Amino acid sequence: MEYPGNLFVVAAPSGTGKSSLVSALLELDAKLDVSISHTTRAPRGQEQHGREYWFISRDEFKAKVDHGDFFEWAEVHGNLYGTSRAAIEARMAKGDDVVLEIDYQGALQIKELFPYAVLIFILPPSWEELMQRLNRRGDTAPDVIAERMANAREEVAQAKDFDFIVINADFDKAVFDLKSIVHAQRLKYAAQRRNRSAVFKALDLP
Secondary structure, eight states: OOOOOOOOEEEOTTSSSSSHHHHHHHHTTEEEEEEEEEEESSSOOOBTTTTEEOOOHHHHHHHHHHTOOOOEEEEEETTEEEHHHHHHHHHHTTEEEEEEEEHHHHHHHHHHHOOTOOOEEOOOSSSSHHHHHHHHHOOOOHHHHHHHHHHHHHTTTTTSSSEEETTTTHHHHHHHHHHHHHHHHHHHHHHHHSSSSHHHHHTTTO
């Protein structure tokens, strides 16, 4: 089904700065709304239930899977993550633009279900920089960092299947690049036709 709103899907390896970039983008663009995913992992730092994620048990998560509640779901670093189908469709039906922060598996699932979704992959400038960023967090054990670096190599290999690539070497430039992608998508023919259908009809455009 086509909706007037646009769907932007942002994926990246852990430590690349995805959440910080999306937060900065949301501050700049009042028309964008973030979708809050469900996860079975524990909250980190100052994260709050219903703000960064909906934190639920594995049993609750599996029940939602069985009920078909998720647009997509995947297991990442031993934890389950899922996106509510109803929440996404309701917002897009109203004409809202929605941004999702998910892993590459979920992003590719969504592209199959929703061809108009815009997939954006965030890359680190180098493996060395990614390692330093993970170490700077100060709350991750060395063996976990090693696992995330190994997973990052697998994740980065999927970037070729995304529509846009943003390299987070300079934070402000990366935010600008994200904003540019969002603006350009809104001006595409198909997006304008969905969002401004009355104008297209008045001008007899297909």
